Amino acid sequence: AAEPWPENAALYQQLKEEQILLSDNASSLAVQAFLQMCNLPVRVVCRANAEYMSPSGKVPFIHVGNQVVSELGPIVQFVKAKGHSLSDGLDEVQKAEMKAYMELVNNMLLTAELYLQWCDDVTVEEITHPRYGSPYPWPLNRILSYQKQWEIRRKMKAIGWAGKSLEQVLEDVDQCCQALSQRLGTQPYFFNKQPTELDALVFGHLFTILTTQLTTDELSEKVKNYGNLTAFCRRIEQQYFEGHKDNSATAAAGSAKRSLLR
């Protein structure tokens, strides 16, 4: 029999104010949103070495009882095994659609975020390098940043993104947002009345893009073009994050934050 969800479940990510980067913040927020939607309490713990503690090398990861699970996909399955699921009400075709859209977000939005952080020289110099290694003394901070950058660039090259220009990446983000916007339409959530893990994932990425200050505003402008997407983010923020000061999305990382409720 599955054990009940313990009170002291913890979600680990990097340091909010100084260290965490756009893509990791988005992933972490997606998981937080998902757990909130399932009504499962979790406290957010910030550690500089969160990435190294994680079993798959990626943040966020959750520590529940004596198990450690990382990344949204496995966490969704883990939570399902404990008896909580957001997508049980969907039929087979809808589940297929949901998985397809989640892949789209991962494929386009997450990769675009990584590209911007690690392959765009201006952003790398001004934001990524200073932030990524900030908890560590020189020269370790520089070494870690360069190592990570090299790794990400290799991956980008393997999937064919290395040759893209920033404009092309932004265009891809635009297409992705357009697709999401069209799918959402005028519904409150992607599958009408109830939020699912897809809503959590989309919220995590879009909210982070909208509220993180980068060297330019182009990325967030792309998202802002779609009114129903910004309304969607606002709705989820209000419903699931108001009144939870510790887990509040507005306290999440990045440089100066701009609240959506303006």
Place this chain on the structure above:
Amino acid sequence: LQAYAKFSGAPLTVNTINNSWRPPKGDVPVLISEDIVISQPAKILNFLRKQKYNADYELSAKQGADTLAYIALLEEKLLPALLHTFWVEAENYCSVTKPWFASRIPFPLSLYLPGKMSREALNRILLTRGGPPLFSLTEVEAQIYRDAKECLNLLSKRLGTSQFFFGNTPTTLDAFVFGFLAPVYKVCFPRVQLQEHLKQLPNLCRFCDDILTCYFRLTVSGHSPSGQDTADANLQKLTQLVNKESNLIEKMDDNLRKSPQHPPRKLTTLKLAAGGEESSPLNRLSP
């Protein structure tokens, strides 16, 4: 790509490419129209769309969005397993893929190019899927095949009993799915776990067969009347489609939104329109 061209009625004749030096960067497939050489699948599709061959005219905006999402799913879940089956799996590679390619490419490229493509495929699989907690190649392989089977199941559920993914006319998504599935379905590999799984999903098999018979005029068993050679050539082109599909996703939706929307034209009206510039002999799609 060929499927897309046939769906939208574009007049293309297919030439087997026997010299990979001709395309500017060794990329295949290549479209040559009146001296303009276009070498990437995405740009070729862009070109076709601008020439007003558009198979997605009938789709609603939401269906267009769904197309993009499903293509992402295919690329993420199915493509690694396909690459593996064709290029990395030792028995398959040595007995089928390499001789195929080598027979169509002149010496000395035939020594170098298949090896390079194999290495690139392995590299891509390892970099995108091989992180911890999967530490050995066999674990990665197991995972990607699991993902691919799940993807096939999802596709089967989505297709259901309809003839194409969005009703009765084929669209970009159908072209994509066909491009991915047909090689798996038809090519005779020694190690065939993906093919066996596919055969258990009858609606996907029927889907491939339908497109093959309607648009490629092959008999269902995959052997055309003119002999094994033509079938081989067609299947080889499909193989190459698989290897290059990664570029398509990045450009597809761009074309969906930006190019002029016209209904697919039939061959005959084309010859009359556009000042006769696109007569068939001049458009050659080299696979």
